[in-house]
Amino acid sequence: MKQSRFGHTLFFYLLALIFHSSIAFADSAAAPTKPFITEISKINSGDTAWMLVSTAFVLMMTIPGLALFYSGLVRKKNALSTIGHSFSSVLLVSVLWGILGYSLAFMPGSPWLGGMDRFFLKGLIFLKDEGKLTVHHAATTIPESLYMMYQLTFAVITPALISGAFAERMKFSSMMVFVGLWSLLVYSPIAHWVWEPSGWLAAKGVLDFAGGTAVHINAGIAGLVVALVLGRRSDFRTGNIAPHNLVLTLTGTFLLWVGWFGFNAGSALAADGRAGMAMMTTHMATAAAALSWGLIEYVHHKRASLLGLASGAVSGLVAITPAAGFVNFEGSLLIGIAAGIACYFCSTSLKEKFGYDDSLDVFGIHGVGGIVGSLLTGVLAVKEIGGVEGSFSIQLLGVIATIIYSGLVTAVILFVIKNTFGLRVSREAEEEGLDLSEHGESIESSHL
Numbered sequence: 001m002k003q004s005r006f007g008h009t010l011f012f013y014l015l016a017l018i019f020h021s022s023i024a025f026a027d028s029a030a031a032p033t034k035p036f037i038t039e040i041s042k043i044n045s046g047d048t049a050w051m052l053v054s055t056a057f058v059l060m061m062t063i064p065g066l067a068l069f070y071s072g073l074v075r076k077k078n079a080l081s082t083i084g085h086s087f088s089s090v091l092l093v094s095v096l097w098g099i100l101g102y103s104l105a106f107m108p109g110s111p112w113l114g115g116m117d118r119f120f121l122k123g124l125i126f127l128k129d130e131g132k133l134t135v136h137h138a139a140t141t142i143p144e145s146l147y148m149m150y151q152l153t154f155a156v157i158t159p160a161l162i163s164g165a166f167a168e169r170m171k172f173s174s175m176m177v178f179v180g181l182w183s184l185l186v187y188s189p190i191a192h193w194v195w196e197p198s199g200w201l202a203a204k205g206v207l208d209f210a211g212g213t214a215v216h217i218n219a220g221i222a223g224l225v226v227a228l229v230l231g232r233r234s235d236f237r238t239g240n241i242a243p244h245n246l247v248l249t250l251t252g253t254f255l256l257w258v259g260w261f262g263f264n265a266g267s268a269l270a271a272d273g274r275a276g277m278a279m280m281t282t283h284m285a286t287a288a289a290a291l292s293w294g295l296i297e298y299v300h301h302k303r304a305s306l307l308g309l310a311s312g313a314v315s316g317l318v319a320i321t322p323a324a325g326f327v328n329f330e331g332s333l334l335i336g337i338a339a340g341i342a343c344y345f346c347s348t349s350l351k352e353k354f355g356y357d358d359s360l361d362v363f364g365i366h367g368v369g370g371i372v373g374s375l376l377t378g379v380l381a382v383k384e385i386g387g388v389e390g391s392f393s394i395q396l397l398g399v400i401a402t403i404i405y406s407g408l409v410t411a412v413i414l415f416v417i418k419n420t421f422g423l424r425v426s427r428e429a430e431e432e433g434l435d436l437s438e439h440g441e442s443i444e445s446s447h448l
Contacts, residue, residue: 033197035134036135039131049271059156070083071249073360074243074359075241088175088179090156101184104192106138147269169425178414187218194208194398207377209322213398217367217374217406224358224367225406226410232356274386277385282324282332286313292312292344294309308344311344
């Protein structure tokens with residue numbers, strides 16, 4: 001009976017998201033603009049070329065970047081299944097994004113959710129013979145089709161990030177259901193809040209240049225919830241769960257670093273000076289974070305590991321994401337150092353103290369790094385660079401709202417899946433490894 005009630009609740013909640021209320025939010029800005037048709041001749045070829053490259057760079061962050069990064073961190077028997085999490089997220093979320101996700105996230109609507117103007121991408125046009133096409137009101141110098149694709153790459157990497165928290169123990173079928181529901185019920189609404197001018201956090205003045213809240217805090221909190229609901233791996237703290245191939249992880253780190261320039265500098269949505277500043281601050285914060293992580297590790301253990309340097313670099317990439325287009329060189333260094341320190345202790349001491357099994361430190365790096373970066377954006381934002389002044393209290397509002405919504409809705413989704421399809425593989429399947437038990441293949445050979 002309880003299972004049925006929760007199933008009905010989720011069903012009606014999805015309907016509510018699609019046919020949402022248009023009640024105005026008290027502090028919202030004036031009526032938002034909408035995508036519009038313009039002449040092809042008005043499209044900026046330089047901006048378009050840069051955004052084409054940025055889109056490819058961000059997709060590279062998920063496949064192969066994140067796929068390799070995560071795959072190297074798990075045991076050999078789960079290497080293929082872990083790659084499959086990132087790969088399948090790209091496949092499923094891409095289709096859902098075109099059908100519904102893009103419209104819910106980036107169309108004008110209520111402060112809470114976008115409208116249905118781009119359901120199945122209706123209204124998104126390119127008419128070569130007539131010399132016309134649509135552009136999005138947030139990026140008027142590039143085709144809307146390109147803007148949609150660029151935002152898609154953010155939508156696919158966010159649930160792929162979460163997969164690091166449940167590596168080595170979640171059913172593949174349940175993972176696919178989770179990713180699909182989560183992308184529509186959690187990612188799209190929060191992306192709308194932060195990046196669409198009609199979103200309530202955007203109207204409040206929350207600054208998130210490239211995804212500190214919508215991507216990293218969102219994924220980090222969801223990852224923590226998944227880890228807690230699933231429980232620990234069967235041999236957590238009793239068996240050998242060391243990474244099987246750090247070369248893969250380091251290769252993935254380097255691909256993530258390069259791809260992140262599309263993530264952050266691309267979020268300027270133009271080939272301009274702000275994109276250049278975002279590229280510079282991204283690189284500097286990443287280097288500073290890796291160095292600070294490595295230094296702490298050296299003090300504690302009398303050596304700095306390459307895994308530690310890689311983890312520090314990713315924490316810097318995460319933390320600078322919300323701030324990249326708002327801070328200067330000094331600000332980027334401070335954010336990087338703070339992220340390296342905070343993420344190190346949360347991925348080691350905090351995790352050890354509370355004993356939760358966040359397999360690949362999704363919360364410790366993405367959740368904590370996103371929180372550090374988002375809050376420091378409110379302190380270190382330079383008006384002459386980003387055109388706006390930061391506010392710590394407003395940034396804190398965005399952080400808290402993201403944590404509460406992401407945590408609660410993720411928990412509901414997991415509860416429904418757990419009581420319908422089940423979440424975990426059996427203990428025997430876990431011991432055998434998900435490559436064989438879930439996919440019938442291994443690194444050495446196929447068993448289909």
